[in-house]
Amino acid sequence: xxKKPLILIVDDTLKNIQxxxxxxxEHEYDxxxxxxxxxxxxxxxxxxxxxxxxxxIMPIVDGFETCRRLKANTKTKHIPVIFLTAKTADEDMLKxxxxxxxxxxxxxxxxxxxxxxxxxxxxxxFAYEKLKSQKEALEKAETLRRNVERIIQHDLxxxxxxxxxxxxxxxxxxxxxxxxxxxxxTQISNSGHQMWNMLDRFFDIYKMETGxxxxxxxxxNIIDVIEKAIFNSKYFxxxxxxxxxxxxxxxxxxxxxxxxxxxxxxxxxxxxDNLLKNAVEASPKMEHITITLSEKDTKxxxxxxxxxxxxxIRDKFFDKYTTINKxxxxxxxxxSAKLMVEAQGxxxxxxxxxxxxxxVIIHLPI
Numbered sequence: 001x002x003k004k005p006l007i008l009i010v011d012d013t014l015k016n017i018q019x020x021x022x023x024x025x026e027h028e029y030d031x032x033x034x035x036x037x038x039x040x041x042x043x044x045x046x047x048x049x050x051x052x053x054x055x056x057i058m059p060i061v062d063g064f065e066t067c068r069r070l071k072a073n074t075k076t077k078h079i080p081v082i083f084l085t086a087k088t089a090d091e092d093m094l095k096x097x098x099x100x101x102x103x104x105x106x107x108x109x110x111x112x113x114x115x116x117x118x119x120x121x122x123x124x125x126f127a128y129e130k131l132k133s134q135k136e137a138l139e140k141a142e143t144l145r146r147n148v149e150r151i152i153q154h155d156l157x158x159x160x161x162x163x164x165x166x167x168x169x170x171x172x173x174x175x176x177x178x179x180x181x182x183x184x185x186t187q188i189s190n191s192g193h194q195m196w197n198m199l200d201r202f203f204d205i206y207k208m209e210t211g212x213x214x215x216x217x218x219x220x221n222i223i224d225v226i227e228k229a230i231f232n233s234k235y236f237x238x239x240x241x242x243x244x245x246x247x248x249x250x251x252x253x254x255x256x257x258x259x260x261x262x263x264x265x266x267x268x269x270x271x272x273d274n275l276l277k278n279a280v281e282a283s284p285k286m287e288h289i290t291i292t293l294s295e296k297d298t299k300x301x302x303x304x305x306x307x308x309x310x311x312x313i314r315d316k317f318f319d320k321y322t323t324i325n326k327x328x329x330x331x332x333x334x335x336s337a338k339l340m341v342e343a344q345g346x347x348x349x350x351x352x353x354x355x356x357x358x359x360v361i362i363h364l365p366i
Contacts (some may be wrong), residue, residue, distance in 0.1 A: 004028055004029060004126040004159045004304060005029050005030065005031045005033070005049050005050040005051065005116065006019065006029070006032060006048070006050050006062060007024055007029050007030070007031050007032075007049060007050065007052070007053060007054045007116065008031075008033075008034065008040060008043065008044075008047070008049035008050045008051070008052045009021065009024075009031055009032070009033050009034070009053050010033075010034045010035075010036070010037065010040040010052060010053065010054045010055055010058070010066065011035065011038075011053075011058070011084065011095055012035050012036055012055060012058045012334050013055075015253045016055070016084070017033055017035075020053060020084075020114075021033070022115060022182050023111045023115065024118070025117060027105060029118075029269060032047050035057045035058075036061060036062065037058055037060060037061030037062060037065060037066030038060050038061045039070075039112045039286040040052070040054070040066055041069055041070070042065060043075075044070070044075075044076050045144045045170055048246070050079070050080075050122060050125060050126075050262075051079065051080050051118060051121060051122055051125065052070070052079055052080070052081045052082070053082050053105075054066060054067060054081050054082065054083055054084060054101075055083075055084045055085065056083055056084070056085035056087055056096070057087070059087065059088075059339060061349055063083060063084075063085070063096075064095060064096065064099055067081050067096070067099045067101055068099050068100070069082075070100070070101070070173060070226045070328075071099065071100035073105050077082055077100070078125075080101065080102045080103075080117070080121045080122075080124070080125050081100060081101045081102060082104070082105055082117055082121065083096045083101050083103070083104045083105070083107065083235065084101045084107060084109065085104065085105075085107060086106065086107045091197050099307075100166055101141075102121055103117050103121060106194055108132040118126075126236065126272070126336075139180050141241045144203075144206045147297050148209045156184060156195055158232055158233075158273070159191035159192070159194040159195045159232075160188075160191070160195065160279070161235075162187055162188070162190075162191035162232070163188050163191045163192065163195075165235075166185075166191075167188060167217060168189050169184060170184050170185075177190045185198065187290060194232075205336060205339060208339040208340070208342075208343045209339065212257070215263075215264060215267075215343050215344050215345065216264060217262045217263050217264060217344060217345070217365070218262070218264070218265070219260045219261075219262060220260060220261055220262075220263055220264075220268055221258045221259065221260055222259050222260070222261050222268060222272075222293070222299070222301065223246070223253065223258065223259050223293075225265065225268050225269050225272055226272055226276075226291055226301075228247060228269060228273075228278045229269065229272045230244050230261045230276065231279055232273055233273075233276055233280050234321070235276075235293065236277075236280050236281075237280055239285065240285045240286070241285055241286045242280060242281065242285070242286070242287060242288070242289055243287075243289070244288075244289050244290075244291065245288055245289070245290045245291070246293070247290060247291070248292075248294075249294070253293070259293045259299070260299075261299040261301075261364040261365070261366075262344070262345075262356070262364065262365045263344040263346070263364055263365075264343075266342040267341075267344055268344075268364075269344065270337075270340060271336075271337045271341055271362070272301070272303075274333040274336065274337045274361075275303050275333075275334070275336065275337055275360050276289075276291075276303065277333065278333055278334065278360075279303050279304075279305040279358070279360075280305075282305050282307035282309070282358060283305035283306060283307050284306055286304070287305070289303070289304065289305045290302075290303075290304045291303050291304075292304070295366065297332065297366070298346070298363040298364060298365060299365070299366055300361065300362070300363055300364075301361070301362040301364070302360070302361045302362075303359065304357060304359040305358055306357035306358075307312060307357060308352050308354045308358055309350065309352040309358050310351060312357045314350070316351060317334055317350045317352075318334050318337075318338040318350070319335060320335045320347065332362075341362055341364070343346065343363060344365070345364070345365050346363050346364040347361075347362075347363045348360065348361070348362050349361050
């Protein structure tokens with residue numbers, strides 16, 4: 001059912017209120033009544049009228065002063081005001097327009113003229129609101145487009161590098177062993193599927209930003225996800241001669257151990273892939289990166305490297321577009337990781353210092 005327009009009648013004469021009210025109610029408008037300017041200003045705190053019919057000559061606070069205060073308030077300045085008055089001098093009308101009124105209806109008023117003015121200005125108001133809403137939607141769409149471009153540039157580079165690297169290797173070396181050839185084709189296929197899933201997920205990022213994303217959690221063995229993320233960064237890990245340790249219950253993880261969390265696999269993978277890349281980039285060469293798995297009231301995944309986050313970005317580490325000393329960085333890796341963790345009902349936090357290094361800690365539901 002469409003909501004009826006609400007009109008605030010402000011008049012100190014009971015007879016005028018009764019006549020105006022009967023005309024407006026008969027034509028299916030909702031009304032609210034105030035008998036002086038101060039009552040009208042107080043009423044605005046609890047109601048949101050679509051239009052105000054405002055008498056000029058009233059005690060306490062007259063119509064001109066009431067209009068001035070309404071237009072000075074950012075919450076009420078867009079409400080159209082039609083003056084009701086017997087004052088028809090040019091200077092009075094000019095003053096009303098200068099204060100922000102949009103029209104005059106003179107007393108005694110004709111119901112036909114009154115309704116015509118009310119309908120006209122309500123239609124103009126609703127048309128303006130529709131245009132404003134469309135403008136905001138276009139601005140949001142443009143923001144989404146820019147964000148998607150940034151995320152594509154950031155996230156798709158890694159699987160695309162995998163496709164290019166292994167394709168060139170297959171093309172250049174005809175003597176590859178069958179098992180390695182099979183591994184290369186598998187990596188190309190996996191990278192292609194990974195890119196497809198990322199493209200499928202970009203619009204979900206916008207939904208997460210606006211609170212519209214609906215998570216469909218399942219039980220996931222997070223160790224499988226971590227191993228995929230490690231394999232995806234294998235080239236950079238080897239280049240920096242890093243060691244990745246996965247620790248569970250204080251010991252290196254055994255092959256048959258499972259560590260299940262409740263979440264969405266693609267979100268978990270994207271999160272850990274981003275955070276591991278960050279850890280690899282930040283870690284000094286020939287060091288250890290430690291991924292620790294534990295559980296208390298939640299499932300906890302901690303990623304530690306011995307590099308410290310620069311002091312100037314520590315407080316905004318998970319903010320959008322936060323990056324430093326990265327020529328190709330967009331500042332969306334940790335931001336999207338935070339969005340994805342929170343979309344799964346979890347939390348993420350940062351601990352960093354020059355002495356200890358950096359740990360990113362993720363809590364996910366059990």
